[in-house]
Amino acid sequence: MELIPESILLKYNLQKEAFIQQIGSGFINRTFLVYNPLYTENQFILQEVNSTVFKSPYDIANNVDLISKFLHHHYPNYLFPSFIPNIDGQLITEEDGIYWRMSHYIKESIAYNTLSNPNQAFQAAAQFGKLTRLLDKFPIDQLAYTIPDFHNLDFRLNQFKDACLKAQTNKIEDSIDTINLANNYEYISNYYNSYLKSPDFKNRAIHHDTKISNVLLNKHDDSGICVIDLDTLMPGKFTSDLGDMMRTYLCAFSENEADLSKINIRISYFESMIRGYLSETSQILTNTELELLLFSGKYIVYMQAIRFLTDHLNGDIYYKIEYPNQNLNRAKNQFKLLNELIKNEVLLQDIIDKAIKEYRK
CATH class of the missing domain: 3.30.200.20 (Phosphorylase Kinase; domain 1)
Known part of the structure; x- marks a missing residue:
């Protein structure tokens, strides 16, 4: 070929x-x-x-x-x-x-597929935060939506509910506990929507796909260079970028890990990521956005869990699978990560509060 x-x-x-x-x-x-x-x-x-x-x-x-x-x-x-x-x-x-x-x-650069130390989380988060800061005054009405409804949770929930109505009976039976979880966490969407009319919850030019492989670091010392893969650079909320970092940086294992006992939050990575992001954005984020820092992780993790579960119910037509029920296992994986965020909320919020205080002196 x-x-x-x-x-x-x-x-x-x-x-x-x-x-x-x-x-x-x-x-x-x-x-x-x-x-x-x-x-x-x-x-x-x-x-x-x-x-x-x-x-x-x-x-x-x-x-x-x-x-x-x-x-x-x-x-x-x-x-x-x-x-x-x-x-x-x-x-x-x-x-x-x-x-x-x-x-x-870009020479002397490297894009990692996985994080191996907290400094990489700091550097990557700082680079995504820096782009957000530099584009703070960009007129976003000039931008097109390259994937409409990409991080629209209501849209994803409607897809999920439609899949529940149309799925084969055995799919529903195999997934009922996870379906119940999805319904129990629907308050996350309602909470997000309660902020949408706030002028402090700004629309920004946002990357939307902040996994570690989408930022270049210096191959000698891991210092940040720039962000790459700009296909989803379009209007959105800051929650998309920070939430996706939480989803992909905080656990040592990806959504493909089926052993849920391994799905835990690395606190040192969380602290480094938050500090890296706020080192660039603390002066431009509104009070409402600062209030929603931790929530951004819940929002994006929940959305991804819904997307995996929906695809499982639809017969695995979007995400490639290597074995039956892999998308169901991916959904369970993400719900476990969501639960870890909620379980550790007091500790994580304390880390955020200290970082805000430091960078907003």
Whole structure:
């Protein structure tokens, strides 16, 4: 199978003899390191955009371009991996219904798939927080929603309830305890909705996918460099970014771990993540947003549990599975993580309060 069509390489002035290596652990887009053999100092990232997930790749390119121009004007020294125009001056190259875009490869960088120490959590959270801070005054009405309703919990709950009505009887019977859990935690959605009309719960330009593999750290000392994978950079609430960090940074095991006894919160990672995030955002977050810091984790973890459970009830049509009931086990995993957040709430909130006090002096 041809990794990248020659015609695409030529659109970016890359020869057909270009060195091509598929990289990254992402499940959505295919990502390649590309460079001409005689000019290895100029290396690039070329991605094939998954247009099944991202219905309008041009919206992504436009969002990134608008934000890139804003950052270049206001913060010219900030490293933001914008897209490189092709030879026709276009940020997206389309051929036979397949979409491609290119950016510069950032040398001396590394993207981890898992966290191995609290400092990495601090550095990653600081980088995502920094982007939020720099975009505090960005006019978000200019941005398109690249995945509508991506973190809309009411939308996900409606999908879940519809799946319950249509699921096979055996699916319902096997899942009844987890379905009951989902219903018991529905107050999380009601609590979130009670804040939506507050002017202090701001819409911001938010990354929305803050797992550790979406931030580049220096491969020598793990210092933060920049965030990457900007497909979901669109309007949203800060809860999406911080909540997704909590979901993916705090436990040593991913949602694929079926042994629920292993699903616990690493307190030192939580403290480092909170301190990293607030080191950049404490001065721009509103009092309402500060009040919702810990809640953001509950919101995103609950939403992800609902999504896994819904997919199980629908017959595993969205998330790939390796064995029967894997999506059900993933949902149980996330409900256990949610329970750990609630069980440790007093301790975690105390950590947050101390960090706020320190950074808002």
